Amino acid sequence: MLLAAALGLGAAIGETRIPIDVVWKTVANKAWNAGYAVDQIDAGIIWSYRLSRVVVAACCGAALALSGVVLQALLRNPLADPYILGISAGASTGAVAVAILGFGGGLVGLPLGAFAGAVLAFALVSLLAWRAGRGSAAIILAGVAGSQLFHALTSFVVTKAANAEQARGIMFWLLGNLSGVRWPDVGLALPAVGVGLLVCLAHARALDAFAFGTASAASLGISVPRVYVVLIGVTAMMTAVMVSLVGSIGFVGLVIPHATRMLVGIRHGVLLPAAAVTGAVFMILADILSRVLVAGQVLPIGVITALVGAPAFALIMSRRRTSL
Numbered sequence: 001m002l003l004a005a006a007l008g009l010g011a012a013i014g015e016t017r018i019p020i021d022v023v024w025k026t027v028a029n030k031a032w033n034a035g036y037a038v039d040q041i042d043a044g045i046i047w048s049y050r051l052s053r054v055v056v057a058a059c060c061g062a063a064l065a066l067s068g069v070v071l072q073a074l075l076r077n078p079l080a081d082p083y084i085l086g087i088s089a090g091a092s093t094g095a096v097a098v099a100i101l102g103f104g105g106g107l108v109g110l111p112l113g114a115f116a117g118a119v120l121a122f123a124l125v126s127l128l129a130w131r132a133g134r135g136s137a138a139i140i141l142a143g144v145a146g147s148q149l150f151h152a153l154t155s156f157v158v159t160k161a162a163n164a165e166q167a168r169g170i171m172f173w174l175l176g177n178l179s180g181v182r183w184p185d186v187g188l189a190l191p192a193v194g195v196g197l198l199v200c201l202a203h204a205r206a207l208d209a210f211a212f213g214t215a216s217a218a219s220l221g222i223s224v225p226r227v228y229v230v231l232i233g234v235t236a237m238m239t240a241v242m243v244s245l246v247g248s249i250g251f252v253g254l255v256i257p258h259a260t261r262m263l264v265g266i267r268h269g270v271l272l273p274a275a276a277v278t279g280a281v282f283m284i285l286a287d288i289l290s291r292v293l294v295a296g297q298v299l300p301i302g303v304i305t306a307l308v309g310a311p312a313f314a315l316i317m318s319r320r321r322t323s324l
Contacts, residue, residue, distance in 0.1 A: 006284040010054030056181040057287045058280035059189035063238035065279025068253030073207040081253030082239040086146030090121020091243035093150045114240035176249040176302030192241040204268040251309020
């Protein structure tokens with residue numbers, strides 16, 4: 001019910017305010033030809049622009065929140081999320097390499113390029129962490145280094161190979177941009193988060209076991225390498241799809257899992273769907289703020305999430321008892 005209300009508000013609120021009942025009438029007309037009398041301009045704004053935008057925003061928030069829950073459980077580190085570990089940065093580099101450099105000769109789309117970049121980034125971060133040591137801090141420090149590296153590579157590619165128009169579009173997209181999403185993007189985002197949620201729920205008990213460490217999980221009969229490969233793979237897939245659609249958005253995967261644990265506890269059978277819904281609602285509200293905070297201008301949604309996420313990140317770090 002909360003998610004449905006957020007979707008309705010996201011479609012109703014904007015530069016042009018539309019009553020919420022008009023939103024539901026438009027959806028009813030499109031879904032089952034209900035025949036309600038609705039102004040065609042309002043219906044066009046709702047269906048062709050706003051509704052697809054808020055659905056993709058919800059999918060993005062759910063995917064990033066799920067990724068944060070999984071990474072924090074697997075790595076046993078409360079600071080782990082796709083943005084901090086460099087997965088989002090790697091996905092951005094892969095997507096930019098396909099869009100600007102033409103990697104794949106037109107046979108590789110943005111989502112596949114982003115997925116390759118995400119996997120490469122996590123592999124590099126894991127290698128750095130392994131070389132530095134197996135402590136909880138090593139993966140975070142390696143993630144920061146990897147994130148900066150891939151951000152630098154992306155900036156280099158944009159500066160070197162893109163024309164002025166491409167550079168403006170790419171740099172705005174990298175901050176998080178939902179303005180260009182339409183219904184075909186929903187057809188990519190919704191299955192990605194749906195498959196990701198189902199795979200994560202299928203491994204909920206394994207994630208519970210990881211709370212006691214990999215040795216304890218293995219002693220309970222869990223195939224630790226297989227779980228790592230499957231869950232890291234699905235995390236990279238969800239992150240890559242969302243980055244290819246809306247750009248790199250930070251802090252959602254860090255903040256939402258901690259907020260959800262405060263509400264529902266640590267059992268992943270409940271935590272995973274709750275985090276998905278919470279992340280979806282949070283991203284829709286952030287999108288609404290990005291449209292109304294500055295009159296006549298749409299802010300990058302990554303700016304809004306950072307304004308909330310950065311203080312939360314500082315609070316989490318201040319409460320850590322172990323030194324990074």
